[in-house]
Amino acid sequence: MQEIRAKRIKKFREFEAAHQDKSIWLYCGGKNSGKSHRVGQIMVQDLFEKDDMRSLVTRATGPALHDTAYQTIVDILQSWNLNPPMTRSPGNMRITNGRNQILFRPMDERSKFKSLNVNDVWIEEATELSWEEFTFLLLQARRPNKNRKNRIYLTCNTDHPYSWVRERIAEDSRDDVAVLYTTVYDNPFATERDIQVLENLKEQNIQLWRAYLKGEWAAPEGLIFSKYELTKDFPDTWDARIWGIDRGFNNPTAVTKICLVDGEPWIRGILYRTGMTTPQLIAWVKQHIPTNEQIWADLTPDQLQEFQQAGYYAIYPAPKAPGSRRRNALFCQRFTFHLCPDDYDYLKEIRSFAWKTDKDGKILEDPIDIFNHYMDATMYPLYGFFNQPRAGIL
Ligand SMILES: Nc1ncnc2c1ncn2[C@@H]1O[C@H](COP(=O)(O)OP(=O)(O)O)[C@@H](O)[C@H]1O
Numbered sequence: 016m017q018e019i020r021a022k023r024i025k026k027f028r029e030f031e032a033a034h035q036d037k038s039i040w041l042y043c044g045g046k047n048s049g050k051s052h053r054v055g056q057i058m059v060q061d062l063f064e065k066d067d068m069r070s071l072v073t074r075a076t077g078p079a080l081h082d083t084a085y086q087t088i089v090d091i092l093q094s095w096n097l098n099p100p101m102t103r104s105p106g107n108m109r110i111t112n113g114r115n116q117i118l119f120r121p122m123d124e125r126s127k128f129k130s131l132n133v134n135d136v137w138i139e140e141a142t143e144l145s146w147e148e149f150t151f152l153l154l155q156a157r158r159p160n161k162n163r164k165n166r167i168y169l170t171c172n173t174d175h176p177y178s179w180v181r182e183r184i185a186e187d188s189r190d191d192v193a194v195l196y197t198t199v200y201d202n203p204f205a206t207e208r209d210i211q212v213l214e215n216l217k218e219q220n221i222q223l224w225r226a227y228l229k230g231e232w233a234a235p236e237g238l239i240f241s242k243y244e245l246t247k248d249f250p251d252t253w254d255a256r257i258w259g260i261d262r263g264f265n266n267p268t269a270v271t272k273i274c275l276v277d278g279e280p281w282i283r284g285i286l287y288r289t290g291m292t293t294p295q296l297i298a299w300v301k302q303h304i305p306t307n308e309q310i311w312a313d314l315t316p317d318q319l320q321e322f323q324q325a326g327y328y329a330i331y332p333a334p335k336a337p338g339s340r341r342r343n344a345l346f347c348q349r350f351t352f353h354l355c356p357d358d359y360d361y362l363k364e365i366r367s368f369a370w371k372t373d374k375d376g377k378i379l380e381d382p383i384d385i386f387n388h389y390m391d392a393t394m395y396p397l398y399g400f401f402n403q404p405r406a407g408i409l
């Protein structure tokens with residue numbers, strides 16, 4: 016056993032000290048307030064400080080679990096110079112320290128873990144799960160625990176006001192539940208930029224500002240693309256395949272692949288990465304997009320030329336002009352998007368991509384200028400393909 020001194024945010028420290036007797040701890044509130052990081056710390060502390068402790072970390076889908084909660088825990092281990100053995104094979108991700116373990120299992124593989132018998136459970140982005148899935152997880156936390164009562168940790172943003180997390184946990188005054196609301200202002204590790212992005216929401220969409228900056232229960236109003244269907248299938252044949260690139264550096268560079276079948280788009284987000292240089296992007300594109308396919312990209316003329324020199328002769332400038340985001344959005348609203356439930360960066364954007372509102376919540380005629388990287392990378396090729404003349408093609 017080894018004691019770890021975690022740098023804990025004050026609000027978390029006080030909350031945890033006050034609620035040791037509670038078996039469900041809900042950490043909710045705004046974005047970037049340190050919720051996931053804190054519960055990740057607890058998982059790691061228990062791995063090293065407790066005895067015979069088995070924790071389960073879960074989220075709705077596998078890729079999302081891997082890129083968030085799992086990655087958070089790996090980062091924390093690294094920052095504390097800890098190197099416990101890890102098993103990373105698909106379907107069996109775990110970190111072990113003597114008799115203690117952290118298991119990672121996504122809920123969409125639930126049929127494979129009929130019964131797990133664990134002590135604690137961390138449900139990341141709990142609002143993605145149903146009440147029935149939550150009660151199933153409660154039943155998993157039955158393993159005898161010599162350290163203390165087993166505990167369920169829930170983390171989520173307050174952007175699903177009609178979720179069971181709010182109605183049956185946060186506001187149901189159950190005596191086994193402790194609830195903590197935090198915001199980015201509680202997190203001394205948040206950057207100026209993190210704060211700025213959230214503060215800017217006030218000018219863009221008041222409901223998003225309430226949920227993500229203020230940590231109040233509020234659903235985005237005026238969502239632009241609400242017609243979409245989730246399916247893991249992706250067509251093997253298509254009438255056309257088109258690609259979209261929205262270039263960013265501090266913001267992510269987003270790349271989409273779109274297959275059109277009978278006029279309906281099947282969309283995958285395939286790249287969402289910050290800090291990429293143009294040569295890095297070209298190298299990545301060369302590995303993923305055939306040179307003869309049609310791409311609409313938000314690039315400077317010089318960058319477009321670099322892509323053309325790399326062999327991409329059907330790359331077109333993004334359809335952009337003053338007011339074009341509104342025009343592109345209105346055009347694309349006619350489609351039903353077919354999306355993959357694993358594409359969580361994409362889904363995160365589409366579920367927040369809304370019309371701007373004024374301070375009274377009245378919906379304005381312009382899309383917000385945030386959460387729009389995959390959205391732009393979708394609208395450019397869709398609008399471009401159906402509306403722009405392309406020399407030498409079709
Ligand atoms: N105790 C901490 N030590 C170092 N960095 C932290 C700590 N708590 C939070 N952070 C950093 O703050 C940022 C936001 O934290 P995160 O847990 O992702 O927020 P949330 O889950 O509330 O959206 C992340 O970059 C995270 O690494």
Ligand SMILES: [Mg+2]
Pocket residue numbers: 050051052170
């Ligand atoms: Mg989080």
